[in-house]
Amino acid sequence: MSKVMSMRDAVAANVHDGDVVAIEGFTHLICFAAGHEIIRQRKRDLTLARLTPDLIYDQMVAAGTARKLVFSWLGNPGVGGLHAIRRRVEDADPAPLELEEYSHFGMVGRYTAGASNLPFFPLRSYFETDLPKANPLIRPIRSPFGDEMVYAVPPLKPDVTIVHAQRADAAGNTQMWGLLGCQKEAAFAAKRVVIVVEELVEEAVIRADPNRTVIPGLIVDAVVVEPFGAHPSYVQGSYDRDNHFYRDWDAIARDAATLEAWLDEWVYGVDGRAQYVEKLGAERVAGLKPSGQALSGAVEYGVYR
Amino acid sequence: MSEPRAAANTAGTASGAPASAFSKSEMMIVAAARELAGQRVCFVGVGLPNIAVNLARLTVAPTLELVYESGAFGSKPARLPLSIGDPTIVTGATAAVSMFELFSFYLQGGLVDVGFLGAAQIDRFGNINSTVIGEYEHPKTRLPGSGGACEIAINARQVFVIMRQSKRSFVDRIDFRTSPGNLGGAEAAARIRREQGWLGRGPSVVVTDLGIYHFDDSGEMRLDSIHPGATLEQIRDTIGWEPRLAETLATTPSPTPEELRLIREQLDPEGAYTK
Numbered sequence: 122m123s124k125v126m127s128m129r130d131a132v133a134a135n136v137h138d139g140d141v142v143a144i145e146g147f148t149h150l151i152c153f154a155a156g157h158e159i160i161r162q163r164k165r166d167l168t169l170a171r172l173t174p175d176l177i178y179d180q181m182v183a184a185g186t187a188r189k190l191v192f193s194w195l196g197n198p199g200v201g202g203l204h205a206i207r208r209r210v211e212d213a214d215p216a217p218l219e220l221e222e223y224s225h226f227g228m229v230g231r232y233t234a235g236a237s238n239l240p241f242f243p244l245r246s247y248f249e250t251d252l253p254k255a256n257p258l259i260r261p262i263r264s265p266f267g268d269e270m271v272y273a274v275p276p277l278k279p280d281v282t283i284v285h286a287q288r289a290d291a292a293g294n295t296q297m298w299g300l301l302g303c304q305k306e307a308a309f310a311a312k313r314v315v316i317v318v319e320e321l322v323e324e325a326v327i328r329a330d331p332n333r334t335v336i337p338g339l340i341v342d343a344v345v346v347e348p349f350g351a352h353p354s355y356v357q358g359s360y361d362r363d364n365h366f367y368r369d370w371d372a373i374a375r376d377a378a379t380l381e382a383w384l385d386e387w388v389y390g391v392d393g394r395a396q397y398v399e400k401l402g403a404e405r406v407a408g409l410k411p412s413g414q415a416l417s418g419a420v421e422y423g424v425y426r
Numbered sequence: 427m428s429e430p431r432a433a434a435n436t437a438g439t440a441s442g443a444p445a446s447a448f449s450k451s452e453m454m455i456v457a458a459a460r461e462l463a464g465q466r467v468c469f470v471g472v473g474l475p476n477i478a479v480n481l482a483r484l485t486v487a488p489t490l491e492l493v494y495e496s497g498a499f500g501s502k503p504a505r506l507p508l509s510i511g512d513p514t515i516v517t518g519a520t521a522a523v524s525m526f527e528l529f530s531f532y533l534q535g536g537l538v539d540v541g542f543l544g545a546a547q548i549d550r551f552g553n554i555n556s557t558v559i560g561e562y563e564h565p566k567t568r569l570p571g572s573g574g575a576c577e578i579a580i581n582a583r584q585v586f587v588i589m590r591q592s593k594r595s596f597v598d599r600i601d602f603r604t605s606p607g608n609l610g611g612a613e614a615a616a617r618i619r620r621e622q623g624w625l626g627r628g629p630s631v632v633v634t635d636l637g638i639y640h641f642d643d644s645g646e647m648r649l650d651s652i653h654p655g656a657t658l659e660q661i662r663d664t665i666g667w668e669p670r671l672a673e674t675l676a677t678t679p680s681p682t683p684e685e686l687r688l689i690r691e692q693l694d695p696e697g698a699y700t701k
Contacts (some may be wrong), residue, residue, distance in 0.1 A: 147496045147525060148511020172525075173573075194573035198472060198509035200700075202570075210568045222557075224572040225495060226529040230430050233526055245534055246577035248622055249606040269623055299516045300496045301524045357513050364508045415517045 123291040124344045128393060131343035132158045135313045136167075138279040143170040143190075143232075143311065144177060147302030148198060149357060152285035152317050153177050154350030154394040160184040171278055172228045172303065176353065179203040182218065183380050184388070189219035191277065193228045201369050204374035210367050214377075222256050223274060229303045230278035235310030241273040243257065245341060248272070282311035284336065285351045287359065288320045289327075293341025296333040298417075299357025308336045317345045319359055331422075349398045349406065360409040446655075448681050450635040451537040451590075451700045452689055453653045454478075456681040458542075458588045458633040459557065460486055467491045468540045469578055472510045474588045475542035477689070477699045478504060478633075493532060497523050506693045529574065533581050536625045541582030543575050547600040550646045550667050551615075552587065552607025552629030554579065555600040562602060572604050579605035584630040591634040591664040598666045603693050612645025636661050638678060642670060651676040686691050 126134075136142060137160055143151050158176040163186075169178050170191040175198070181187055183205035190206070196365075197203055209218035223231065229243030243262065253259040253272070264272045284304045286297040295316050297304070308314045316336065321344070327334060353363035353370075373383050391397045398406060451474075458478035462468060463486040470479045470492050480503060489657040492501040496511040500520025502544045507515050516522050523532075532538060546569050547555035556575055561564030579585055585607070589595060607629045609615040615628060636653040648670040649661060654677060659668060681689075694700050 124557065148509050149496070188553075195568065196570035198511065199507075202568075209567050211565060222571055224576040225574040226534070226577045229525045229529055237574070244577070245623065245625075246580055248580055248624065249603070249609055249618060250572075250576055251557070251603045252572065252576060253560070255557070255602075287648070298522070299513060300498065300511055300522060302497065303525045305524065306526060355513055356639050357516060361513060362509065362511075367508070411513075 124293050124338070124341060126345065127289050127344050128154060128158045128317070128345045128347055131315050131345045135281045135315050135342055136162070136164055137280070137332055138164055139166045141168040141170060141278075143279040143282040145171060145282060145302055145304045145307040146285055146354065147300055148362070149300040149355060150285040150297065150304070150351050151175055151177055151354035152350055153318055153352060153354065154281050154347045155283045155315065155345075156181050157388045157397070158393070159186055160384065165340070167201060167255065170277060172225055173198065174203060174206060176203070176367065179205045179370070179374055180384065180388070181375075182206050182209060183374070184384055186220065191221045191223075193223045195227045197367060197371060200363070200371050204371070205377075205380060208377065221258070222252070223259065224252065227274045228250065228277070229306065231274050231305035232303050232310045233278035234274070235278040236306045241272045241275055243273050243312070245271055249406040258337065266414060277310060279311040281308065281315060282307045282309055283315045283317065285317045285356070286335070287318065287356060288322045289316050289318045289344055289425045290322055290324045290338070291344060292324070292338035293336070293344050294324070294327045294334055294338040295336040295341070296330065297335050298333060303337065305335050308340060313342045314340050314367065315343045315345065316341050317347050317350050319348050319350070319356055321346045347394045350394050352398075352409075355409075358411065360406075361411060363409055444680070448686055449700055450653070452681055452686060454588065454590070454633055454635045455481060455689060455700065456685045457638055457653065457678050458586065459685075461586060461633065462487045462490060462540065463639070465490060465539050467493060467538050468542060469493045469495065469538045469582055470502050470510065471542050471544055471575070473544050474699060475544060475586075476510065477500065477506060477693055478588055479542055480693055481685065481688060484684060484692070491520070493528070493538060495525070495528060497525050497528050499523060499528070499532065510697065527578060533574075533577060536581070536583075538578075538582045539584070541585045541626070542580060543585060543587050543605065545587060545595070545605075547595055547597050547630065548587060548589065549597060549600050549607070551609060551611065552585070552632065552641060552647060553600055553603050553609065554587070554605040554607060555602045557602040557604045559601055575605045577609070579628070580624050580626055582626050584627055587629060587632040589632070589634060591636050591661070593664060593666055594607035596665040608641060608645030612641070612643060615645055636664065646670055649675065650670055651678045653678045654680050
């Protein structure tokens with residue numbers, strides 16, 4: 122059965138006010154298209170989970186969708202800070218923002234515990250740091266097999282996880298390559314999963330390379346086909362990270378009014394990703410193409426009858 | 427503010443260019459890269475570590491395996507990645523793995539020789555703050571936070587730090603301990619690391635824009651080398667405690683023309699890190 126639907130319908134059906142939402146993807150495959158649709162639908166009181174909130178959560182926080190962030194690294198990678206989020210945290214401007222803070226490994230462990238139905242995830246981190254004081258959900262535990270102490274973090278089970286990928290079939294069987302981040306863990310941990318892809322493919326394409334399948338259609342609720350949906354982040358093999366936009370965002374976000382004008386123009390002012398891409402212009406889009414091809418070699422699976 | 431920097435063709439000698447021919451940032455990057463000689467597996471952080479490690483790979487440590495927390499192992503980036511999740515670290519890498527595998531098997535499993543960190547604040551024992559300036563609940567400045575730094579400081583066999591010196595960053599007391607160094611001193615730190623099964627022995631080098639520090643037997647930072655053009659007065663003016671000095675203070679050899687060429691032409695032609 123096809124799960125293919127528009128971004129508008131997928132967000133309306135799967136993202137509700139007050140939800141815990143994870144739009145994952147570590148630098149790579151960040152679904153800005155879904156974040157923008159959530160802003161357009163004026164969702165409120167969301168708890169936004171992501172290792173690196175990145176520009177997408179700076180935009181969603183600025184647009185007033187969120188009351189809380191669950192995260193491990195809060196910055197504009199390679200550039201600096203996230204100014205809309207900082208205004209909320211440092212000056213409660215225009216309102217306070219609740220923070221629940223871990224390390225990267227802690228966040229990955231939280232999704233892993235959530236995906237595997239475990240009460241906690243143990244890790245060798247946090248020793249002699251102030252992080253457990255800042256977040257009392259990071260707790261020391263003793264090994265049941267000896268005296269060793271480790272730290273434990275609780276499971277994270279998002280109401281909805283949104284994953285951008287290179288391709289999926291209509292049932293939601295999803296393949297991706299390049300940096301995999303923790304999308305698999307975040308998807309298996311979630312109650313609902315929305316897959317957004319560059320390309321919709323036949324089931325046979327998926328079945329021809331089963332090792333590349335990261336998320337099975339079994340856990341997927343919606344499939345959205347949205348080319349260029351990860352811009353200004355990137356999709357390995359399709360388009361590059363728009364580093365100029367990441368640098369530009371610093372100036373845009375420093376001033377609340379400039380940021381508001383940007384949202385008006387680029388989010389509220391378009392009806393979806395296709396219009397956003399059109400507005401970016403063919404030249405900008407073409408400029409983000411990889412400078413050359415690097416095809417993987419095909420492997421032999423063999424036929425066994 | 428950008429520092430004045432002379433053209434690349436300024437007369438250099440076998441031992442390097444005169445101090446006027448390179449920027450303080452370039453000296454810092456070169457000094458950090460040289461410290462990686464002989465190392466096998468290095469966990470690369472965002473920003474300055476990124477360029478220093480890539481320079482090392484092209485100079486003193488050709489067999490260095492670059493590990494990025496984003497999940498790339500054995501990267502051979504064809505351009506300087508702006509972020510640590512750049513697509514160039516994947517194409518041609520040995521492996522692209524999930525972050526679960528990266529942190530569980532590669533880092534916590536003990537395969538990382540050097541973790542390379544930057545910081546907003548550091549104290550004399552190499553404890554690091556990258557979380558907040560001011561109180562946690564009501565920060566004056568909200569910084570990025572740990573990312574992977576906390577587990578890198580605990581699980582990498584040793585930690586290198588690269589950061590610019592200033593009274594605001596080299597402080598007597600850090601506002602928040604994000605990543606543990608030698609805690610309150612080497613003896614207690616070694617005991618705690620042993621008792622709790624940490625794989626890492628903690629910080630071993632701090633490279634700044636003014637000099638190179640290692641850690642003495644008490645676990646405190648000691649200035650071993652001063653960069654050409656820098657003075658002890660500058661060192662003292664930019665550090666929040668009375669720094670310990672090596673008995674024989676060395677002068678860091680200037681960047682070679684080849685090191686400068688690699689930085690300016692190949693690694694950072696836009697000057698994103700070196701200005």
